[in-house]
Amino acid sequence: MHFSKTAEYAIRVLSYLHRHHETSHSVNVLHQELDLPYKYLTKLMTELAKKGLVNASRGREGGLSLARSADTIYLCDILEAIGESLEHERCILGFDKCDALNPCALHDQWVKPKEMIETMLTTTTLASLIQNKETKL
């Protein structure tokens, strides 16, 4: 019951870019500041650029910055961008097409936590994460 490392990395990096949005940042800086594996991060950032979440510019003075306003970027958008959208996630007992009329044995117990997670992911924006600048990233 956990998020993937890739999801953690993406959320942390994008939060960092928002917190320091006055300028752009190279992968190398993000790597050092957030202690994430450098090469893995380049791949991830390339992907996030393709998906339109960040702007990437090469060459001297290049680097990465948010492509959209942070209050329009929801956590589910980030998961979507790395291929872990809510729909692609299998549920607790792994059945595909199930609903309240054809539930698995765990459905009643799982439905509430599941809704809370989905609500959190669909209503939390990057901007709302950064209100307290003291929190870890």
Place this chain on the structure above:
Amino acid sequence: MHFSKTAEYAIRVLSYLHRHHETSHSVNVLHQELDLPYKYLTKLMTELAKKGLVNASRGREGGLSLARSADTIYLCDILEAIGESLEHERCILGFDKCDALNPCALHDQWVKPKEMIETMLTTTTLASLIQNKETKL
């Protein structure tokens, strides 16, 4: 954001054993009834036997059955038995020692869903899953 297949399998198998607790069942039967990979299941059941969740007896008329009363087996016990206890799970941003005083950027948003999941896992017993025998397994 999902459970492991192993966790799914364990929950489903144990639920089946409880639902049909009048007798014991061979791995082969469980494999056929629940459509789980046979050899993988033998390993899993051996593990669950070692951890004291099921009784395994070899030979003709042997098979598997619950070792404890179903109302003493909580979902977290099952996860524990397969090495996925709550403590071993990294949290949403993957920090180790964090608390309300030294939180990550997502802590405030994550703390409620997290509690709901933990509550569900620590209060739901196998027995409580089976009240409606019509649900899928």
Place this chain on the structure above:
DNA sequence: TATTATTACTACCTTTAGATAGTATATTAT
């Protein structure tokens, strides 16, 4: 234009979860 700092691309390596194969061992009905 040459240099330097950056992202982009391609290929490969490592670890882990999941799954498979074959054999040994135990139990019991006959």
Place this chain on the structure above:
DNA sequence: ATAATATACTATCTAAAGGTAGTAATAATA
């Protein structure tokens, strides 16, 4: 005893996630 039916054990394979390495392309600046 023997045959049949189970679990237990050991070794291996596969696929996916995570991570590394080297090089090409791009852009600013000196």
